[in-house]
Amino acid sequence: MNTTSIGGFRTRVKRSIKWPLIAAVASLPDPVQTLLFAPSIRKYAQRVPILKVVYSGCYRTHPIDRMLGTNTGGIEPPEAIYGDGVDATSFPYMGSQPSLIRCALAQLGDLRDHTFIDIGCGKGRPMIVATEFPFRAVIGYDLAAHLVDIANRNAAIVARRFPERVPMHAYAADALELEFPPGKLVVFMFNPFGAQLMARLLANLSAAYESGSIEAFSVVYFNPICAHVFDSSPLLERRFASSVDYAEEEIGYGAETRQDVFIWTTKT
Numbered sequence: 001m002n003t004t005s006i007g008g009f010r011t012r013v014k015r016s017i018k019w020p021l022i023a024a025v026a027s028l029p030d031p032v033q034t035l036l037f038a039p040s041i042r043k044y045a046q047r048v049p050i051l052k053v054v055y056s057g058c059y060r061t062h063p064i065d066r067m068l069g070t071n072t073g074g075i076e077p078p079e080a081i082y083g084d085g086v087d088a089t090s091f092p093y094m095g096s097q098p099s100l101i102r103c104a105l106a107q108l109g110d111l112r113d114h115t116f117i118d119i120g121c122g123k124g125r126p127m128i129v130a131t132e133f134p135f136r137a138v139i140g141y142d143l144a145a146h147l148v149d150i151a152n153r154n155a156a157i158v159a160r161r162f163p164e165r166v167p168m169h170a171y172a173a174d175a176l177e178l179e180f181p182p183g184k185l186v187v188f189m190f191n192p193f194g195a196q197l198m199a200r201l202l203a204n205l206s207a208a209y210e211s212g213s214i215e216a217f218s219v220v221y222f223n224p225i226c227a228h229v230f231d232s233s234p235l236l237e238r239r240f241a242s243s244v245d246y247a248e249e250e251i252g253y254g255a256e257t258r259q260d261v262f263i264w265t266t267k268t
Contacts, residue, residue, distance in 0.1 A: 072095045072154060094254075099250055100222065100246065102132070104222075104263060112136065115139065115184070118188045176204065190223060218266070
């Protein structure tokens with residue numbers, strides 16, 4: 001067995017132990033998880049390795065889910081999304097903070113003739129927020145069919161509660177094999193994959209733009225570890241780059257209290 005094979009084996013073993021333990025912690029009732037955030041308890045409990053996942057905040061019932069009755073929380077391991085294709089550049093699913101999504105979309109001006117596309121949509125939290133805006137359509141794509149099913153159940157809940165909003169719909173599909181809808185696009189991503197796949201996505205968007213099948217596109221990228229991919233494009237310019245604070249009511253429902261948010265748009 002070569003060094004690469006040994007490294008891959010060790011990674012698989014670690015993940016086979018890590019994610020079942022995380023799932024066990026995630027099964028704790030929400031009131032118990034909330035109690036663990038009490039300062040007197042957190043001071044000691046966060047030192048326990050397996051309890052660290054609780055302090056990501058991702059397994060608590062998010063305020064948007066309490067308000068709407070949706071299910072957008074938790075962390076989904078890469079194996080559940082990519083199957084045998086999981087590698088070191090495969091990232092888990094977790095939901096973005098609604099206040100950050102609203103902040104980002106507010107930077108883009110009039111969105112009435114734009115389509116919102118969530119790459120790696122997971123359970124659909126950014127799509128839910130996008131329905132608050134006057135998009136022409138709100139769609140999402142994810143490789144994990146079970147997450148797409150949850151996203152579409154969330155879509156039905158939002159549609160019943162807000163029938164005046166544009167409907168949202170998620171599809172189980174490879175985002176790198178998409179035929180993009182015509183018109184103007186807003187492409188949203190929360191760090192779905194590494195630089196190689198990000199470059200392929202940008203190449204597909206650029207080809208569609210240069211062929212005229214899409215009129216323009218913006219990229220909204222949270223936790224932009226591959227920002228250099230978009231900075232290097234001659235078609236794009238940075239429109240926004242900031243570390244944005246969570247809304248006060250969202251603190252404790254994510255691993256941090258702020259998030260880097262970058263936006264690029266096609267040059268005019």
